Amino acid sequence: MPFRRLFRGSDSSPSELLCSKANPDDRAAALSSVLGSTVASAPAFERRAASQGVDLTHLWTAHQDGRLVAATLLIPHPGRTALLMSTAPRDHTHAAQVGALITATLHAGFQLPQIRLVQALSSPNESLRASAWAAGGMRHLATLEYMERPIHGSEVRSIPIPAPFRLAPWNSNDRSMLEALLTQTYQDTLDCPGLAELRTPTDIVDGHLAAGEHHASLWTIAFENERPVGALLLAPSPSTDSTEVIYLGLVPEARGRGLGSALLAHGMTLAAQRPEPNIALAVDARNSPALALYTHAGFCALRRREAFVAHPAPYAISPAPVK
Numbered sequence: 001m002p003f004r005r006l007f008r009g010s011d012s013s014p015s016e017l018l019c020s021k022a023n024p025d026d027r028a029a030a031l032s033s034v035l036g037s038t039v040a041s042a043p044a045f046e047r048r049a050a051s052q053g054v055d056l057t058h059l060w061t062a063h064q065d066g067r068l069v070a071a072t073l074l075i076p077h078p079g080r081t082a083l084l085m086s087t088a089p090r091d092h093t094h095a096a097q098v099g100a101l102i103t104a105t106l107h108a109g110f111q112l113p114q115i116r117l118v119q120a121l122s123s124p125n126e127s128l129r130a131s132a133w134a135a136g137g138m139r140h141l142a143t144l145e146y147m148e149r150p151i152h153g154s155e156v157r158s159i160p161i162p163a164p165f166r167l168a169p170w171n172s173n174d175r176s177m178l179e180a181l182l183t184q185t186y187q188d189t190l191d192c193p194g195l196a197e198l199r200t201p202t203d204i205v206d207g208h209l210a211a212g213e214h215h216a217s218l219w220t221i222a223f224e225n226e227r228p229v230g231a232l233l234l235a236p237s238p239s240t241d242s243t244e245v246i247y248l249g250l251v252p253e254a255r256g257r258g259l260g261s262a263l264l265a266h267g268m269t270l271a272a273q274r275p276e277p278n279i280a281l282a283v284d285a286r287n288s289p290a291l292a293l294y295t296h297a298g299f300c301a302l303r304r305r306e307a308f309v310a311h312p313a314p315y316a317i318s319p320a321p322v323k
Contacts, residue, residue, distance in 0.1 A: 030068065055075060062100065071086065071087050072087070081118070083120070095129075095131040099135025102132060120307075123306070133308040145301050146282050161262045161266075165222050165230075165254070181230075186249070190290065198311045212235030218243075232245070241276050
């Protein structure tokens with residue numbers, strides 16, 4: 001049975017929104033609605049996704065009076081996360097319709113064991129899209145600042161590792177140590193606070209392992225008297241011509257002692273040995289110490305995105321799921 005959402009207005013207003021899994025006849029139109037492109041571009045997008053192993057099977061539509069008015073796409077990622085994409089709302093009424101479809105999509109998605117956290121991004125000027133995320137039950141997590149700096153042909157300043165710290169490549173056989181360390185680095189963090197508690201340490205590491213191209217030699221652990229106290233995780237991303245800083249974090253006791261600057265400089269040295277010409281990262285715009293660290297190291301802001309998240313609890317008692 002389809003998920004039904006009522007919109008009551010004047011007698012001439014459409015009265016019912018029908019949300020369902022996209023059928024084959026609607027697939028191209030639904031994908032083009034999500035992508036904001038023409039129907040003709042959908043087959044090329046599907047071929048590209050298939051070549052990259054991207055799952056496009058979780059595609060949903062909303063119809064009103066037999067007309068497709070919105071579509072959503074959930075793309076699962078390792079670490080039991082998924083990216084949500086949707087039709088861009090054109091006005092507030094349409095944003096409410098997109099939001100209703102998002103609610104149905106999330107309820108259906110959270111029935112899948114491989115999805116326990118859904119994330120969505122919008123530009124700061126996309127207020128209608130943000131309204132749709134919120135109407136669908138997602139909450140605003142953070143404003144993300146995307147930063148980058150060239151790593152080839154520019155100076156990478158060497159910073160000595162302050163005593164008594166030392167750095168070593170991560171031993172990929174010691175996953176339990178990394179999971180415990182990352183959990184400790186999230187304590188009192190200013191970077192997307194509250195996100196870590198929505199995921200298990202296993203899911204977090206699985207997600208990091210799947211980011212870009214994984215090379216264990218680009219994952220660095222900082223130790224103090226043999227205790228792990230910090231982590232820097234890099235991942236080459238040839239498609240964006242960059243090496244990405246996918247995580248940099250210290251336990252509370254190691255902060256403010258010069259280790260963060262030294263660890264970042266070490267990572268930039270590693271990145272300089274890669275063919276990708278840039279090093280890039282994303283950081284919570286509220287995290288002023290991290291922003292100061294990256295700016296001092298030569299990173300420049302490129303763009304901002306608003307990050308929204310959803311997790312299963314609010315959808316446990318939702319009405320019937322999308323079929």
